[in-house]
Amino acid sequence: MNMILIQSNEVDAGGMCCLSDDRARHIRKVLGGVPGKSLRVGLQNGPLGQGMIENIENGQVTLSCTFDNELPQRPSIDLLLAMPRPKVMKRLWAQLAALGVGRIVLLRAEKVERYYFDSHVIDPDFYTPLLQEGLQQARCTHLPEVSVHPLFKPFVEDELEGLFGGHDKLLADPAGTLRLSACMKKIDPARRIVLSIGPEGGWTPYELDHFHGHGFKVFGMGHRILRSDTAVIGLLSIMNELKS
Amino acid sequence: MNMILIQSNEVDAGGMCCLSDDRARHIRKVLGGVPGKSLRVGLQNGPLGQGMIENIENGQVTLSCTFDNELPQRPSIDLLLAMPRPKVMKRLWAQLAALGVGRIVLLRAEKVERYYFDSHVIDPDFYTPLLQEGLQQARCTHLPEVSVHPLFKPFVEDELEGLFGGHDKLLADPAGTLRLSACMKKIDPARRIVLSIGPEGGWTPYELDHFHGHGFKVFGMGHRILRSDTAVIGLLSIMNELKS
Known part of the structure; x- marks a missing residue:
């Protein structure tokens, strides 16, 4: 994974996102994620962005996300x-x-x-x-x-x-x-x-x-x-x- | 298979070639080969050609092959x-x-x-x-x-x-x-x-x-x-x- 794909209903109004599935495992095990580390994220059918790891607990990863203003172009x-x-x-x-x-x-x-x-x-x-x-x-x-x-x-x-x-x-x-x-x-x-x-x-x-x-x-x-x-x-x- | 690939040591001087492996099975079962039917053949690292089915017996397929004079270009x-x-x-x-x-x-x-x-x-x-x-x-x-x-x-x-x-x-x-x-x-x-x-x-x-x-x-x-x-x-x- 070169980006963590997030669904819009997984992010709250403040940009916080809790993951506990394969993506959390990938962040912990493959990307060696630790609090403070920033990852590339993307909102499905939406903008790209950055997700800062706030917290890792019981296998759950909490990201604080900021998204670009620009929307990537839909493939033509x-x-x-x-x-x-x-x-x-x-x-x-x-x-x-x-x-x-x-x-x-x-x-x-x-x-x-x-x-x-x-x-x-x-x-x-x-x-x-x-x-x-x-x-x-x-x-x-x-x-x-x-x-x-x-x-x-x-x-x-x-x-x-x-x-x-x-x-x-x-x-x-x-x-x-x-x-x-x-x-x-x-x-x-x-x-x-x-x-x-x-x-x-x-x-x-x-x-x-x-x-x-x-x-x-x-x-x-x-x-x-x-x-x-x-x-x-x-x-x-x-x-x-x-x-x- | 859109062509039957043949090794040079499988063809005799008169162009006759006996196959009894997967290629023979493919000719019989998939291509519905019968005597008299002509198939595309190719000599490995050599020319393309046609193989006329002479005979099918005990699962063995005998082809009478004629090859083009031109050699296909090696991929560049x-x-x-x-x-x-x-x-x-x-x-x-x-x-x-x-x-x-x-x-x-x-x-x-x-x-x-x-x-x-x-x-x-x-x-x-x-x-x-x-x-x-x-x-x-x-x-x-x-x-x-x-x-x-x-x-x-x-x-x-x-x-x-x-x-x-x-x-x-x-x-x-x-x-x-x-x-x-x-x-x-x-x-x-x-x-x-x-x-x-x-x-x-x-x-x-x-x-x-x-x-x-x-x-x-x-x-x-x-x-x-x-x-x-x-x-x-x-x-x-x-x-x-x-x-x-």
Whole structure:
């Protein structure tokens, strides 16, 4: 943890915050926290700040927090991802939060097995702590918003425009001839981007037609075929690098 | 597997190749191979090609292979990586081979625990199959060369120049102010690049001095602090995107 993530209901009006869970243990055991020592803290979906250790007693850590006036910018990239294998998705949550994603939409596709949606890895009680772990690693506070859509057609017909109507829309496909770096040059830095990444077998022509109809621009990823977790991390990294 | 990787001693002069291990099982069970069907194959460190299934008997698959005349280019990026935690390194092998790395050097650093070098994850018998898995995923044939150096000083003083003397040298460090994309603009595309990535706690000033002395240029990675596997995948992806 490079920052201790705090919920707004854990801090009182005077900035005092009592922790007794994993974070308290981490402060004591890993960071070697002692009274008087100051730590980086962050309010979930809020500002970064400093937490001075006031007191450590019975495993409980009391911090006196002061927060910055400025709010960090919400990550400007959203992700529309064909649901990966649960084992892969489990590993991705923390990394997505660390890389910075505003919204994560997990979508069914023809080449996604139906049973992936029965997995516990898409249960908020399972993934929220992993997203928070990623924020604490990366020293960021914006928790990605997550939604899960086990039906393709109702999502693209009824919900896609509502979520991503004003976004620049990009779609990674092996058939794409443009490079992502070329697409990024034409992006308005003030607008949000949504990145669509298909299953390892690719979106079907029917699915691609829907995305084209909604204005998604297709780019290629070179000749290498990457596992979806490698591809997601790589593409988000390229976009973060070229957007700023 | 998007390609079946074959060793040169497994193919006879007429292009015939008999497989009876995991690859044979994969061809039968996952790819639904039947005689007459053609599969993508690749010779390790050699050309790509096609393998026509001649025969399937007792679980053994016989392929008749023809290989391209052209040899795929060896990946032009090498990686000089402070040894990550064994659990992280275990997950990285296949992804590094899939992303394309010519050489992987795993190095001790002040902030790397000594015992990481006792792990089985740096045993060639352990990592070679993982590298091969990455090649079969990405449809590439160049197996990264790997070396492990449990002592920092002898490596940088006696071996670094021999391996990377003619390379463009880049080093990722939180203190860097240049962006990687800016560095990449000054790179001669004909030259090889070596990318140095430190431990999560960073290289020490002493270690950085050594790297500066050898001509490494330092770049930053933005304000996010990433886990080393996320950082490695992200940085290699950016370099692949901007180099070509």
